[in-house]
Amino acid sequence: MTAKLKGETREPPDITRTAVTAAAEPIQVNFNSLPAEENPPERISIRDVAKQAGVSIATVSMVVNQNPRISRGTHVRVQRVIDSMGYRPNRLAQSLSSRYTQVLAVILPPLRHAFADAYFGEILSGISDRAGKLGHKLLIEQAKPQYIKEGKHIELYERRFVDGVLCLGFNEKHGFLSDLRQYPMILVDNRFGEGVLDYVHCDYRMGAKQAMNCLLQLGHRNIGMIYAAPESPTARDVLEVYTTELRNAGIEVKESWMADGCFTDEGGAAAADLLTHRDKDLTALLCGNDKMALGAIRYLVEHGHKVPQDISVVGFDDIQHLAYANPSLTTVHLPLYELGVAACERLVSRIRGKVDRVAEVLPTHLVLRESTSIVRTR
Amino acid sequence: MTAKLKGETREPPDITRTAVTAAAEPIQVNFNSLPAEENPPERISIRDVAKQAGVSIATVSMVVNQNPRISRGTHVRVQRVIDSMGYRPNRLAQSLSSRYTQVLAVILPPLRHAFADAYFGEILSGISDRAGKLGHKLLIEQAKPQYIKEGKHIELYERRFVDGVLCLGFNEKHGFLSDLRQYPMILVDNRFGEGVLDYVHCDYRMGAKQAMNCLLQLGHRNIGMIYAAPESPTARDVLEVYTTELRNAGIEVKESWMADGCFTDEGGAAAADLLTHRDKDLTALLCGNDKMALGAIRYLVEHGHKVPQDISVVGFDDIQHLAYANPSLTTVHLPLYELGVAACERLVSRIRGKVDRVAEVLPTHLVLRESTSIVRTR
DNA sequence: CTGAAAGCGCTTACAG
DNA sequence: CTGAAAGCGCTTACAG
Numbered sequence: 001m002t003a004k005l006k007g008e009t010r011e012p013p014d015i016t017r018t019a020v021t022a023a024a025e026p027i028q029v030n031f032n033s034l035p036a037e038e039n040p041p042e043r044i045s046i047r048d049v050a051k052q053a054g055v056s057i058a059t060v061s062m063v064v065n066q067n068p069r070i071s072r073g074t075h076v077r078v079q080r081v082i083d084s085m086g087y088r089p090n091r092l093a094q095s096l097s098s099r100y101t102q103v104l105a106v107i108l109p110p111l112r113h114a115f116a117d118a119y120f121g122e123i124l125s126g127i128s129d130r131a132g133k134l135g136h137k138l139l140i141e142q143a144k145p146q147y148i149k150e151g152k153h154i155e156l157y158e159r160r161f162v163d164g165v166l167c168l169g170f171n172e173k174h175g176f177l178s179d180l181r182q183y184p185m186i187l188v189d190n191r192f193g194e195g196v197l198d199y200v201h202c203d204y205r206m207g208a209k210q211a212m213n214c215l216l217q218l219g220h221r222n223i224g225m226i227y228a229a230p231e232s233p234t235a236r237d238v239l240e241v242y243t244t245e246l247r248n249a250g251i252e253v254k255e256s257w258m259a260d261g262c263f264t265d266e267g268g269a270a271a272a273d274l275l276t277h278r279d280k281d282l283t284a285l286l287c288g289n290d291k292m293a294l295g296a297i298r299y300l301v302e303h304g305h306k307v308p309q310d311i312s313v314v315g316f317d318d319i320q321h322l323a324y325a326n327p328s329l330t331t332v333h334l335p336l337y338e339l340g341v342a343a344c345e346r347l348v349s350r351i352r353g354k355v356d357r358v359a360e361v362l363p364t365h366l367v368l369r370e371s372t373s374i375v376r377t378r
Numbered sequence: 379m380t381a382k383l384k385g386e387t388r389e390p391p392d393i394t395r396t397a398v399t400a401a402a403e404p405i406q407v408n409f410n411s412l413p414a415e416e417n418p419p420e421r422i423s424i425r426d427v428a429k430q431a432g433v434s435i436a437t438v439s440m441v442v443n444q445n446p447r448i449s450r451g452t453h454v455r456v457q458r459v460i461d462s463m464g465y466r467p468n469r470l471a472q473s474l475s476s477r478y479t480q481v482l483a484v485i486l487p488p489l490r491h492a493f494a495d496a497y498f499g500e501i502l503s504g505i506s507d508r509a510g511k512l513g514h515k516l517l518i519e520q521a522k523p524q525y526i527k528e529g530k531h532i533e534l535y536e537r538r539f540v541d542g543v544l545c546l547g548f549n550e551k552h553g554f555l556s557d558l559r560q561y562p563m564i565l566v567d568n569r570f571g572e573g574v575l576d577y578v579h580c581d582y583r584m585g586a587k588q589a590m591n592c593l594l595q596l597g598h599r600n601i602g603m604i605y606a607a608p609e610s611p612t613a614r615d616v617l618e619v620y621t622t623e624l625r626n627a628g629i630e631v632k633e634s635w636m637a638d639g640c641f642t643d644e645g646g647a648a649a650a651d652l653l654t655h656r657d658k659d660l661t662a663l664l665c666g667n668d669k670m671a672l673g674a675i676r677y678l679v680e681h682g683h684k685v686p687q688d689i690s691v692v693g694f695d696d697i698q699h700l701a702y703a704n705p706s707l708t709t710v711h712l713p714l715y716e717l718g719v720a721a722c723e724r725l726v727s728r729i730r731g732k733v734d735r736v737a738e739v740l741p742t743h744l745v746l747r748e749s750t751s752i753v754r755t756r
Numbered sequence: 757c758t759g760a761a762a763g764c765g766c767t768t769a770c771a772g
Numbered sequence: 773c774t775g776a777a778a779g780c781g782c783t784t785a786c787a788g
């Protein structure tokens with residue numbers, strides 16, 4: 001595997017001119033240190049350090065890895081040589097010899113805008129921050145059909161790209177998840193089967209209870225629900241609590257009060273359209289996420305319903321910039337950043353064998369803003 | 379580097395119970411194939427394949443790498459053994475021996491919501507899709523101050539994590555970029571110095587011209603500008619075209635017509651506040667990105683200005699869901715997905731030595747929606 | 757066209 | 773407490 005890579009045999013690589021050429025140009029920017037070392041820095045290996053320090057490579061290795069078996073004296077001495085030579089261990093060699101790659105993968109669903117998604121983004125922030133602190137790198141992948149078909153998700157482990165994987169935005173419908181059950185993997189913000197896979201998710205039941213409580217206390221009784229992905233256990237949690245709470249309040253639950261909004265803005269708008277036409281007495285809408293809530297509000301406002309005076313709307317997620325919406329959205333705050341942190345933390349524990357089962361649920365809370373009010377009197 | 383990792387020496391890893399335990403639980407999901415191989419699949423190496431196929435490991439290696447020196451016969455025979463044994467080459471060993479890691483890194487700026495950003499997200503989608511097609515993995519990093527201080531960006535290459543890096547959202551103020559100029563690196567959607575670093579960016583001059591053209595044709599003469607990051611060359615392009623086009627139209631450019639909106643929603647609102655108070659005759663606002671445009675519109679509408687009747691607003695980026703804003707936003711479409719594709723493509727060429735300089739500019743176009751109209755008559 | 761051997765740069769028992 | 777040696781799983785000249 002020289003310059004020749006699969007299906008790219010034609011053009012002989014022109015190695016004659018490389019970065020060196022570009023770097024020879026005049027530069028008027030602040031250099032950070034290094035006396036402008038132009039040539040591709042010749043790599044220094046553990047052997048070079050060993051020779052320079054007058055010890056064996058085994059000793060250098062143990063110093064790098066803070067092995068306590070090395071005496072304080074040699075440690076200091078070798079470390080000084082390491083620093084002065086600017087030695088950085090080759091992690092390919094480290095990982096090939098040792099058990100770990102120190103790399104994790106995040107797998108995203110094959111949605112067109114998965115990378116620009118506020119929900120995934122917030123979780124990713126948490127994962128990235130914690131991974132950095134734990135000395136791990138993050139590989140990011142999108143599980144398109146072709147990707148799964150080719151078994152790329154399995155290759156992640158088998159070809160030693162990563163030690164573990166975090167799966168975002170998947171549910172029981174995604175069978176490929178069970179291919180990974182024998183490896184360190186954590187399903188983020190959902191469950192799978194009954195504890196078949198490790199998971200960390202937000203407490204959607206608690207969130208739904210908080211939302212319903214709020215609406216019922218405001219006097220609402222005709223409450224519609226815009227749900228999505230009923231095959232998802234956490235989404236089902238919300239749906240169940242919704243019906244249970246209505247029943248507990250002595251309200252007859254109607255099938256016609258519920259519509260699927262597909263987790264999208266447009267879906268939310270369409271669902272609001274459907275619901276308000278099916279039952280003109282609806283005074284509130286509980287939505288499975290903020291995007292659908294925003295879409296619903298947009299539809300309602302554009303069609304002459306006042307929010308919240310005519311219809312109250314509650315969302316789920318508490319994604320950024322919601323406070324700027326008009327009206328600002330009352331919603332269930334999901335601790336997504338913390339979820340990412342927890343998932344990453346647990347995955348690393350799992351990899352290190354410190355834990356053999358991960359099943360964690362994070363509490364939510366309601367954020368009361370302008371899209372809800374006391375029920376309208378007629 | 380066993381189970382002992384830096385600063386984590388305390389707890390002896392409990393290796394006794396691992397994935398096997400969990401997998402032994404009852405499972406009621408669709409298995410994909412494999413006769414439920416519960417034990418951690420013992421890895422099969424190139425040696426196993428060689429023995430089974432009755433050839434040398436060199437031959438197996440060459441078959442895997444499609445080396446044409448292998449005869450058709452042995453190729454087919456060995457390939458069959460590879461398939462039947464389910465052999466997957468260990469990429470750590472491959473990379474250690476060969477010149478490439480087949481991994482690229484994307485470095486994002488240290489913004490709180492960098493991962494949930496529509497602008498970055500769209501570029502990332504393009505990068506991810508193309509990287510996948512080119513057989514490369516993607517590492518994702520955020521360049522926090524600490525990260526740079528510790529030289530992690532240099533480690534990316536020196537410790538052989540990646541072959542190349544794509545930098546998103548940076549400009550000349552970010553000195554660390556010059557640390558990377560001796561390695562394959564592409565600055566995405568900006569320039570640095572005068573061609574010091576490889577880059578691919580959108581044609582902001584063209585975009586600015588299209589936007590100004592539109593506003594001038596609609597009869598606007600008192601046009602304000604909400605810019606951001608004047609230290610960024612591409613942002614400066616817009617500012618320059620803005621003033622040039624005004625002058626060409628015989629309009630005196632006023633310093634008071636310009637305000638910094640920091641690329642944020644809130645910044646855009648604040649800038650709109652400032653500008654409309656400094657000059658009540660402003661009939662149009664050109665904004666450096668969509669977020670600021672949306673913030674400006676929000677401010678204007680909330681303070682009694684009708685958009686577009688009183689003030690027209692034009693944005694930059696054309697991020698998703700803009701068509702749903704009210705009024706929907708007229709904006710300069712930046713080919714961000716294509717930008718990501720191009721950047722990734724060029725970087726890989728650069729790594730393979732097929733090209734020694736990357737400097738590419740992608741065309742834009744204006745998307746006319748509802749936030750602009752003919753100038754108000756007074 | 758194929759194989760034996762050296763080497764990539766580390767870690768890890770095993771001696772001492 | 774430290775070193776010599778084997779080994780991780782590949783690729784790549786070098787022979788033949």
